[in-house]
Amino acid sequence: MEKQTLTSHELKRQNRSNVYQYIYQSHGASRPELAAALQMSLPTLSQNLSELEQEQLIEKAGFKDSTGGRKAQLLTCNALARIAVGAEILKEFVRVCAIDLYGTVIDQTQISLPFSNASSYFQAMVSAVQSFIDSLPLEASRILGLGIAIQGLVSADGQKVIYGKILDCTGLAASQFGRHLGVPCLLIHDSEASACAELMHQGHISHAVYLSLNRNLGGAIVLNGAIYRGTALMSGTMEHICLIPGGRPCYCGKNGCLEAYCSADSLKKMAGMELDLFFKRLRCRKEEEVSVWNSYLEHLAMAIANIRHVIDCDVIIGGLINTWMTDEDFSLLASLVQRFCPLSQQAIRLIPGCHDLNLASIGAGLPFITGFLNQI
Numbered sequence: 402m403e404k405q406t407l408t409s410h411e412l413k414r415q416n417r418s419n420v421y422q423y424i425y426q427s428h429g430a431s432r433p434e435l436a437a438a439l440q441m442s443l444p445t446l447s448q449n450l451s452e453l454e455q456e457q458l459i460e461k462a463g464f465k466d467s468t469g470g471r472k473a474q475l476l477t478c479n480a481l482a483r484i485a486v487g488a489e490i491l492k493e494f495v496r497v498c499a500i501d502l503y504g505t506v507i508d509q510t511q512i513s514l515p516f517s518n519a520s521s522y523f524q525a526m527v528s529a530v531q532s533f534i535d536s537l538p539l540e541a542s543r544i545l546g547l548g549i550a551i552q553g554l555v556s557a558d559g560q561k562v563i564y565g566k567i568l569d570c571t572g573l574a575a576s577q578f579g580r581h582l583g584v585p586c587l588l589i590h591d592s593e594a595s596a597c598a599e600l601m602h603q604g605h606i607s608h609a610v611y612l613s614l615n616r617n618l619g620g621a622i623v624l625n626g627a628i629y630r631g632t633a634l635m636s637g638t639m640e641h642i643c644l645i646p647g648g649r650p651c652y653c654g655k656n657g658c659l660e661a662y663c664s665a666d667s668l669k670k671m672a673g674m675e676l677d678l679f680f681k682r683l684r685c686r687k688e689e690e691v692s693v694w695n696s697y698l699e700h701l702a703m704a705i706a707n708i709r710h711v712i713d714c715d716v717i718i719g720g721l722i723n724t725w726m727t728d729e730d731f732s733l734l735a736s737l738v739q740r741f742c743p744l745s746q747q748a749i750r751l752i753p754g755c756h757d758l759n760l761a762s763i764g765a766g767l768p769f770i771t772g773f774l775n776q777i
């Protein structure tokens with residue numbers, strides 16, 4: 402194979418990126434450590450460090466503990482060098498947060514704003530997001546962009562909703578928000594946004610299925626650490642797997658979808674009460690609630706087993722229902738999945754998702770962070 406040689410400009414860029422990425426990934430490194438790990442000459446390293454420091458992308462942060470001799474200066478990334486704003490549009494309100502370069506939430510707010518696919522809504526949302534941005538103790542020039550998580554499938558370029566039945570927003574364009582805000586704006590499918598934030602939270606997950614048991618059910622497929630969207634961008638829409646042919650109606654127009662059996666809304670309907678009361682009664686072993694819950698878990702297990710026949714990997718269970726689930730529920734669910742999977746004796750690994758209700762808004766801001774980090 403022909404060996405490719407880098408031009409001096411490419412080499413310079415790669416060195417700079419390697420230095421920054423090492424400091425970013427290690428959450429702080431010293432010059433000797435960087436020189437050894439990157440096998441870089443001290444003059445080249447020094448030049449890159451001084452450039453990155455001048456651009457305020459890295460900073461000196463005290464000294465690293467050493468076993469003897471001179472203590473080494475510790476260099477860390479300036480996590481606030483750039484920030485991204487993420488929003489999650491829901492039927493009744495909007496969650497907004499600002500995240501730093503590590504995806505940590507700097508500030509967040511919730512705005513009561515019922516959704517409507519109308520210019521008055523876009524204006525109200527833009528003005529609320531603008532007030533939030535203005536309240537941040539950072540210059541606006543650091544903002545990379547606004548990511549908006551929405552219940553719907555989004556075009557590959559993040560500019561348009563291509564299927565938005567829940568909010569009746571098919572065709573909605575990112576430009577409705579972006580042109581008034583003056584920062585780049587992207588739309589992102591909400592379950593994909595949650596999955597991205599979950600991946601960052603869990604760390605080191607290569608392949609997984611993400612199931613979000615929210616008011617409406619959602620999902621995402623993670624392959625090689627990234628979301629696999631598929632040819633028609635509908636990969637991971639597990640909510641519309643047909644579980645019971647001819648069963649309960651789903652908002653998509655079909656019958657018997659997983660959505661109609663395992664979303665939080667469907668559980669609420671089956672329970673005939675608010676979910677916090679349902680789980681209180683369930684934990685007191687009330688007969689009716691135990692029976693509803695067992696039927697819920699059985700349907701969920703059936704779906705997970707079907708998914709496992711297509712892609713055999715860990716399953717992350719997130720969303721609202723997860724916040725009420727106990728270790729005992731997870732064990733029961735795993736054993737039910739096993740019952741529906743006769744091909745393998747190996748138990749499935751079900752991973753409880755994190756309980757942060759801001760997950761989708763955090764994930765909505767992440768594409769801007771990733772984009773920025775990749776171009777350094």
Ligand SMILES: [Zn+2]
Nearest residue numbers: 641651653658
């Ligand atoms: Zn459906």
